[in-house]
Amino acid sequence: MQLVIAAMLLRHAAAFRPRASVRQRLTTQLRAATTSLRFDAKQTSADTTVYVGRKDRLLALNNDALPAVWQPLVESCSPGDAGKSARTAMPKGDGLETVVAAVLPEHCSRHNSPLRPRALTSLVGGACGSKDAAVVVLLEDGSTPAAAAAAVAKAFPIYTNKKASDEDEDEDRTVTVSFEPPVADAATLNACAVAADAVRLAQRIHDAPPNEMGPTQLVAEAEAVASRGDGISITKIVGEELREKGYGGVYGVGKGAKEPPALVVLTKTFDREGPAAALVGKTICFDTGGLSLKISGGMVGMKADLGGGAACLAGFEAACALGGGELSALHCVLCIAENAIGNDALRCDDIIKFFGGRTCEINNTDAEGRLVLADGVAHATAPNVLPGKRVDIVVDMATLTGAQMVATGKNHAAVFSNSEELERKAVVAGRRTGDLVHPLPFAPEFYRSEFASKVADSKNSVKDRMNAQSSCAANFIYENLWEGWDGEWLHVDLAGPATDNERGTGFGVALALGLFGVEGFK
Structure with a gap:
């Protein structure tokens, strides 16, 4: 049976509301998050799929879900020091699915992390769009799934106080994260969810006025x-x-x-x-x-x-x-x-x-x-x-x-x-x-x-x-x-x-x- 650990991270945005005496002093209220994160043992289907890793790892992927132009798509990216992404579309049912190659920097100095956390956060945040997305993180030696989960979570801060419009009603979406090589251990996936949840709690407290x-x-x-x-x-x-x-x-x-x-x-x-x-x-x-x-x-x-x-x-x-x-x-x-x-x-x-x-x-x-x-x-x-x-x-x-x-x-x-x-x-x-x-x-x-x-x-x-x-x-x-x-x-x-x-x-x-x-x- 497929192991799935779901981290529905909206709970911290609404888990605690101020007492009335505090609420009366607020000019606005915290809004719930529009993005929830989920950590899965297997890659899932979504409107946008993002594969993130170093170039050689991305080129070595053997996945039937990849488009025919995968290799030239990856080769087109020169990651430099900050990483680079490229995208294409492929048929999916009656529509199209967006596939993104997010290439991490090749060089990692001794004072950096093999995870390339800053580039990982930036690339994922810029590639997922506004609809349901799947993120596949190609882990480096020395990197743990939970640490990668924390870096991914940083791309999706919770707090916003922008005025909601009618067009925003269906904004809520899920970003599902899996790993390569696959991670099927329930305890590890739970650690990913808990770590991501905690990062976003800290972000929400920080971002609130x-x-x-x-x-x-x-x-x-x-x-x-x-x-x-x-x-x-x-x-x-x-x-x-x-x-x-x-x-x-x-x-x-x-x-x-x-x-x-x-x-x-x-x-x-x-x-x-x-x-x-x-x-x-x-x-x-x-x-x-x-x-x-x-x-x-x-x-x-x-x-x-x-x-x-x-x-x-x-x-x-x-x-x-x-x-x-x-x-x-x-x-x-x-x-x-x-x-x-x-x-x-x-x-x-x-x-x-x-x-x-x-x-x-x-x-x-x-x-x-x-x-x-x-x-x-x-x-x-x-x-x-x-x-x-x-x-x-x-x-x-x-x-x-x-x-x-x-x-x-x-x-x-x-x-x-x-x-x-x-x-x-x-x-x-x-x-x-x-x-x-x-x-x-x-x-x-x-x-x-x-x-x-x-x-x-x-x-x-x-x-x-x-x-x-x-x-x-x-x-x-x-x-x-x-x-x-x-x-x-x-x-x-x-x-x-x-x-x-x-x-x-x-x-x-x-x-x-x-x-x-x-x-x-x-």
Whole structure:
């Protein structure tokens, strides 16, 4: 019997709707997706069929469904560095079927993934048209179907708020993905569906505007993940309770906004021995820069400042659904706030105190991500705060610095770690999953002096902006790990790869799944 795992990915677009009090504050509502993804053991028939792979693999295909002009069609493509596609039509019943040859780049450097993820996403997105489509991915050695599924999913973001017209009523379509060589294992196909679902959830949270995805709705998204999962617990510290309990970073950044800031923690335990881990996400729903106001258009697009938190939440849900890999427990700590201007906004020269006990003199309110993460990583590493055993691994994800794009570019996130082994594991996971990362230098003794303060334990922004800004910002977070905690910590600055052409990419989801070795990403 044919094995079919269907991932009807519309459920995240409509699985959770805001409570009435939140909905009344929204000017528009989230629309359901018009594209669902399905992962199948066999190629299916569709209006458009896309074969995507390297040229020699495409030429070697032996498939009765291919048109007679297949070989010259493939040969006509010169993929270069970005890939190239060509299409033709062939009879199908009373009509025509479109067949597309999508040729991936031939060259793959040692710092790229054999999957060629960026080209794969771009080619599939441009080739599938607007009707039902079938995508056949010709897997490379070292590439996993689930990683390819995540790359395909990035081509089909969910969120839209365009006005629907009468012509749009029949827009809903299905894109069915299969692999060559064929993948018939139910667990692998399920991992493909779960990973794709998670990528699109992260994209939806990223793409929704701040008037729809404010702090209150972000808390609701976390609640929805807890309700969908089996055995996931959730705790919330919101508004003035943050101040009372000593979370001066999250509270300080968010207290000037209309909606209260929050620290939300989700937890799932697994029936095995193994390390416990925490994902900690910077979840700034909009960043004005605060009183250190962003100018000259720098504020546009700052809804994307929750990209790290979106990846953590979606990655957490997927990791739990796929059994947690090697972990005995997984936590997700979301540091949620809006960095707004108001009567109670954080000021330069203010001094705040973090959950871990350190104090900070504010010299730049636009360096707010590190402030909320200081509380987040302290919460994750403090004794007897998270349920269960103390965590062994902390991974924080954040759109932290524009300097990341100068250091590692728009296709590689930057990683900064106190553990050479975890750093190496992240690089390997990035190449296997397509969420590429590259290390920054880890040398705290070179960076601490950048934050020197006469009146507090540190300032929050560097003196010398030419001295490894991304490493300095990451080191600020490192200094706020709970004193005496001796685990492994990894910071992921994904400011560049989190967004592409004004859309969220879901970057970080597959990386987390690869780091933790969950089903389909081992």
